[in-house]
Amino acid sequence: MTSKWLFSGAFLFELSSWAALSAQLPVGQAALLYASAHALGSLLLSAGIWLLLPRRYKFPLPWSPLFIFALAFFVPLLGAVGVILAVFPALYLPRKQQEQAWDSMSVPELPFRPQDQRRDLMFSDGGLRDVVRHAPSTEKRLNALFATRRMEGRDSIPILKLALRDPADDVRLLAYSMLDQQESGINQRIETALGQLAAAAEEQRPALHATLARWYWELAYLGLAQGSVLEHVLNQAREHVEQSLAGVSNGESHLLAGRIALQQGLLEQAETHFQQAELAGVSPQKLVPFRAEMAFIQRRYEEIPAQLATLPEPLLQRPPFAELARYWL
Missing domain, CATH: 1.25.10 (Leucine-rich Repeat Variant)
Known part of the structure; x- marks a missing residue:
């Protein structure tokens, strides 16, 4: 209802402005009457149209209604008519929204596509x-x-x-x-393994000791133990692997014992266990990285290239040996 009264007032003031131009009045008086009536009509028209605009077109203030007022006021005679012809069809006869054939989307965060699940994935x-x-x-x-x-x-x-x-x-x-x-x-x-060890028969104890040694070693190998805790974990791992070897001697346990001794800096014990592991059937290529590490610690650098050269070529192209091969070979 408010908009209708505003439009009616704007129409009357616009008629008054045209009438002032056609009246037999002095030029100055006619111009003043026209400008006053035209300004009031443009103001009422702008207010009425602004009330009907969708919310997204009403702001920011005061620029939205001021723009409509400028169009109506600064175009003599036809300004208000032009605004009406431009705005009202858009308000009451909006264009039909076309069906969107595609939806524009921003690039999603990684990962955005399925990845192949492969066992050899590096x-x-x-x-x-x-x-x-x-x-x-x-x-x-x-x-x-x-x-x-x-x-x-x-x-x-x-x-x-x-x-x-x-x-x-x-x-x-x-x-x-x-x-x-x-x-x-x-x-x-x-x-769990400690609980099983307490109630295990004598023939089952070597296997349980080997299991405990592997899990203690896992804590150290993964870096989950540091400082004095790391020293305790390594001592427990060495103790259990030695008890396992006292019951049943096998290559894998000797290899684990050698790695534990190498981590603790007991190089002579480590070499002894590596030799026992090789005699028990462990592949010499599996021992190469640890013997190369021992050679590096003992500053026998001339032996490292010869040891790394015994590894298969595909293995030297994969981490962590790729960087070593690039430096030493």
């Missing part, structure tokens, strides 16, 4: 490290942590530890939760 942790360290988006850093679930534990642990220093609470809590989940799973297996 990951490069460098890209995920960069995302966790430098990505400005918290969501991208969270996605990087979720991606570590498909990585080997040895590669994922450093990335999760890096995320513990993230400024975002969500990233830190997720990293802590994933680390705690891995550590808790190993500790539960150790507790």
Whole structure:
């Protein structure tokens, strides 16, 4: 109802402005009457049209109604008529909305396509490290942590530890939760094996000792133990693997004992276990990385290229041997 009164007033003032031009009055008086009536008519017309506009066209104020007023006022005689002819058909006869044939979308966050699940899938942790360290988006850093679930534990642990220093609470809590989940799973297996060992028969004890040695070694190998805890874990692993070898001697247990001794810096014991493992049937190629590491620690650098050269060529092209081969060979 308000708009109708505004339009009626605008119509009357516009008629008055035209009448002032056609009346037999002095030029100055006629111009003043015309400008006054035309201004009031344009003002009422602008107010009426502004009330009918959709909300998205009403703002910002005062520019939206001022634009309509300018169109009506500054075009003599035909300004108001032009505004009416331009606006009213658009208000009451809107164009029919056409069916949209396609929907424009922004590029989704990674990963945005299915990935092949392959057992031999290799990951490069460098890209995920960069995302966790430098990505400005918290969501991208969270996605990087979720991606570590498909990585080997040895590669994922450093990335999760890096995320513990993230400024975002969500990233830190997720990293802590994933680390705690891995550590808790190993500790539960150790507790289960210790409970079985307490009630096991004598012939079952070597196998249980070997199992305990592997799980203790797993805590150290994955980097889940640090400082004095790491020293305790390695001592427990060495103790259990030695008890396992005292009952049943096999190549895999000698290999594990050698790796534990190498980690503890007991190089002579490590070499002895590696020799026993080789005699028990462990492939010499499987021992090459550890013997090369021993040669490096003892500064026998001239032996390293010859040892790495015995590895198969496809293995030297894959991490972690690719970088070693590029440097030493």
